[in-house]
Amino acid sequence: MVKYTQKGKMAPKGYSKIQSNYTFLLGDLEPTSICFALFQEHLFDQNDIEKVTSKAGTKEQNNQILTILLERSGHNSYEKFIDVLKNLNYDHAVEILESECSDDSDESGFIEFNEGRKEKQEKKSSLARFKEAILHRGTPNVAFKAKDADITRLKQEREAKIRESKRLESKARDEEIARLKQEQESKRLSKVIDELQETQKKQWKQIIDYEAMLNSTPSMERNTESIKCNQCLHTVAHGSDLLNIPGVGALEKSTVTVFGAEGVLKQKFINETDDIFDVYTTSKADIKVTSNRIGHPKYVWYDIGYDWSYMHCKGKECKNQIGWKYQKNGDTPFYGLIDANVTD
Structure with a gap:
């Protein structure tokens, strides 16, 4: 100091x-x-x-x-x-x-x-x-009046400068806030658009995959080998009824030779009680249908909006669950057969 x-x-x-x-x-x-x-x-x-x-x-x-x-x-x-x-x-x-x-x-x-x-x-x-x-x-009154006028003028000029400075600062601050808000909104909209585009891509991919699977049905379409209930041997469908329909919630997908047909789509699904099933899909099935309902959103196996029903064997006194019937808005249904519950 x-x-x-x-x-x-x-x-x-x-x-x-x-x-x-x-x-x-x-x-x-x-x-x-x-x-x-x-x-x-x-x-x-x-x-x-x-x-x-x-x-x-x-x-x-x-x-x-x-x-x-x-x-x-x-x-x-x-x-x-x-x-x-x-x-x-x-x-x-x-x-x-x-x-x-x-x-x-x-x-x-x-x-x-x-x-x-x-x-x-x-x-x-x-x-x-x-x-x-x-x-x-000099004359006191004139001198003091002149000086007072100068002081008043200078004070007014300083106050005007201060007000203008504050106005410009406020304007700049408001413009910066508006720019940041616009930039934030632009980023948000860009993110929403990206998410929508990604969702649309996934939807288109599902449609393309679905069409590809429909167009690649298993071979041996005229195969008449039976698909039977593994308990009473009631004929549920035939190898020629097999139809590859990809699911959106499958844990695993593979193609196998089964019921006399090659390239059959086999899919692994899990339900809301953590039960796991290997499933084939067919265009026809001779079964009994019970309890129509809409699947839990978290466990949708096929496209959202399908009503599904339990289907059981029609054999006499047989209550074996064969799988599920799927139908959307009155369209032609298809059937999911549980691999463990059917045999050839």
Whole structure:
């Protein structure tokens, strides 16, 4: 930390400019920010800050600040004071101070407000000399009115700049938010489109696979080898009735030679009670049908929307489950035969 030392009075030129605008500076500055900025510039020390903050009002605090600046902040303190004003955006104050052509007056115009630092009579004399110096500069009313008008104009310009800056910042922020929302919505829509396209691809693949299977029926279509119930040997269908219909929920698919036919599609499925079945499909079946229902969505074996029914052997007193009958919207049905429950 830099140790503060008293450096004497401000240079006469800067002293005169501050003296000439003393009343304006008393009312225009915000003392707390000025005080701590001067502290950072090593013009003030901790004692100076305490002296300033101990004063009751804004003008009293500003008076203390100006007193310290003028009397013991050093020869070059005016230039540092101007830098502080610029850094704190007191552009109007800088403009007034820098545009003033100081009369070569001495510090006779300086007003000392601090109680205890000077005697009461000395304060009155200083005030009188200050008023006299102002009167020598021209007609008081005209001078003060002109200066007040400049101050008002500069304040209005600064406020207008601040409002415009805030407006532009708000506009830029709103535009950025709108851009981010649009980008987010675009990504969401792109993701939805990709999902729809992927779903459509899967659906088309299922259709193509289905058509391919229909077009590749097992060989030996005229084969008359029987497919029988493995309990009572009732004839359920024939090898020529076999029809390859691919399922969407099959765990495994393979082609086998069975019931005198080659290239027969054998599919492995699991139901909602975790029972596993190997199934063949046929276009015909001599069976009994019971309990129509729609399959559980999680365990759809064929295309969604098929009604399915249990089918049992029609043999006398035989209750063996042969498989299931599938039908969709009144279309031609097909039949799923359980491999373990049929034989040749």
